[in-house]
Amino acid sequence: xxxxHEVYEEWVEMEADGLLTPERRARLEAHAAECARCRDExxxxxxxxxxxxxxxxxxxxxxxxxxxxxxxxxxxEGRHPRTxxxxxxxxxxxxxxxxxxxxxxxxxxxxEVSVVAALAALGEMARAAxxxxxxxxxxxxxxxxxxxxxxxxxxxxxxxLGFLVLCLDLxxxxxxxxxxPATASPPERRSTVR
Amino acid sequence: MTRGxxxxxxxxxxxxxxxxxxxxxxxxxxxxxxxxxxxxxxxLRNLDEAHELAQEVFLKVHQVLDRYDPQYKFSTWLxxxxxxxxxxxxxxxxxxxxxxxxEDAEGESRDWDLPSPDRGPYxxxxxQERGEALQSAIDALPWEYRELILxxxxxxxxxxxxxxxxxxxxxxxxxxLFRGRQMLKERLADFLVD
Numbered sequence: 001x002x003x004x005h006e007v008y009e010e011w012v013e014m015e016a017d018g019l020l021t022p023e024r025r026a027r028l029e030a031h032a033a034e035c036a037r038c039r040d041e042x043x044x045x046x047x048x049x050x051x052x053x054x055x056x057x058x059x060x061x062x063x064x065x066x067x068x069x070x071x072x073x074x075x076x077e078g079r080h081p082r083t084x085x086x087x088x089x090x091x092x093x094x095x096x097x098x099x100x101x102x103x104x105x106x107x108x109x110x111x112e113v114s115v116v117a118a119l120a121a122l123g124e125m126a127r128a129a130x131x132x133x134x135x136x137x138x139x140x141x142x143x144x145x146x147x148x149x150x151x152x153x154x155x156x157x158x159x160x161l162g163f164l165v166l167c168l169d170l171x172x173x174x175x176x177x178x179x180x181p182a183t184a185s186p187p188e189r190r191s192t193v194r
Numbered sequence: 195m196t197r198g199x200x201x202x203x204x205x206x207x208x209x210x211x212x213x214x215x216x217x218x219x220x221x222x223x224x225x226x227x228x229x230x231x232x233x234x235x236x237x238l239r240n241l242d243e244a245h246e247l248a249q250e251v252f253l254k255v256h257q258v259l260d261r262y263d264p265q266y267k268f269s270t271w272l273x274x275x276x277x278x279x280x281x282x283x284x285x286x287x288x289x290x291x292x293x294x295x296x297e298d299a300e301g302e303s304r305d306w307d308l309p310s311p312d313r314g315p316y317x318x319x320x321x322q323e324r325g326e327a328l329q330s331a332i333d334a335l336p337w338e339y340r341e342l343i344l345x346x347x348x349x350x351x352x353x354x355x356x357x358x359x360x361x362x363x364x365x366x367x368x369x370x371l372f373r374g375r376q377m378l379k380e381r382l383a384d385f386l387v388d
Contacts, residue, residue, distance in 0.1 A: 013372055017346075017353075044379050047386040052347045055325040057235050059227045060245055067252045068220045076212070076260035 008038050016045040204268040223252050232348040237280045251276045270355045331381035339374035
């Protein structure tokens with residue numbers, strides 16, 4: 001089957017790119033045997049390809065190692081479960097040790113002091129610690145409240161504080177508005193240079 | 195390369211890296227370092243700068259690897275990041291040139307020419323002259339052809355990936371590559387004959 005010359009020209013290009021099927025390649029070869037233009041084009045493109053390959057530069061030895069050494073901890077690594085393996089392992093170890101100690105102690109004290117009783121005691125300790133913390137927090141806030149009442153004893157002081165808070169809010173809003181939008185993520189395309 | 199890494203696809207390597215296996219990133223670096231360094235070298239015309247920038251590109255990609263969208267090829271993403279980085283680098287270089295030119299106008303004698311094509315990489319090759327001729331021919335290409343030729347022949351990206359990266363129709367990519375190669379052939383005619 002005879003084809004238009006333009007088709008063979010396209011096939012010459014595809015061949016140079018390694019995209020030609022064996023069947024088409026055979027047909028191109030048959031055509032090039034008769035067509036000087038296609039023959040020259042094939043030869044020139046093959047040489048251009050060879051020239052491009054033979055002038056490739058070598059990568060410095062140790063490049064891979066240098067990149068891996070310089071890798072900082074990426075944000076996503078911190079969020080990965082693998083990062084939690086060590087803390088989980090430490091927690092499990094400590095838990096195991098605590099269970100072993102409690103088991104040993106209860107065995108020495110006799111059957112009436114069981115592991116369950118020891119765990120209940122630990123629970124009580126945790127509850128007491130929480131209550132103490134909540135009490136301290138409440139007392140702190142009460143202290144702050146008393147100090148504020150002492151400072152703001154006149155309506156003028158209250159108005160001045162309100163004005164100050166308003167100014168600070170406005171300043172914060174203006175700063176947030178002025179902030180530039182986040183930079184484009186890497187896949188975005190830059191404009192070209194000429 | 196770690197045993198078995200060459201059998202893994204890019205997506206499998208990335209899954210392993212995101213799973214916490216940092217060493218696999220080294221495998222990814224090794225897979226692309228040659229193409230990336232050569233691509234950047236042809237754009238920047240300086241081998242040290244190309245290595246430096248390739249390293250930065252890999253580090254940048256690692257930082258945001260969790261944002262990689264597997265619906266695109268990793269190589270497309272990598273070369274887009276590389277192209278953006280190279281364009282920024284060329285712009286920085288030009289800004290430096292402008293400021294040095296201004297200093298020069300004020301009476302100071304400064305060498306502010308663009309770095310000449312790096313002769314080092316060809317020093318150990320017999321074809322130094324051919325390498326330099328090729329670089330000159332590439333530099334003389336209009337940007338729209340040059341970037342496609344570099345992505346195809348040094349980045350070794352298939353047409354479809356180039357089309358995706360450049361957001362161009364496939365036919366336009368083929369056409370521009372054809373035109374670009376024709377221009378290269380004309381400029382390198384002396385090196386493509388017997």
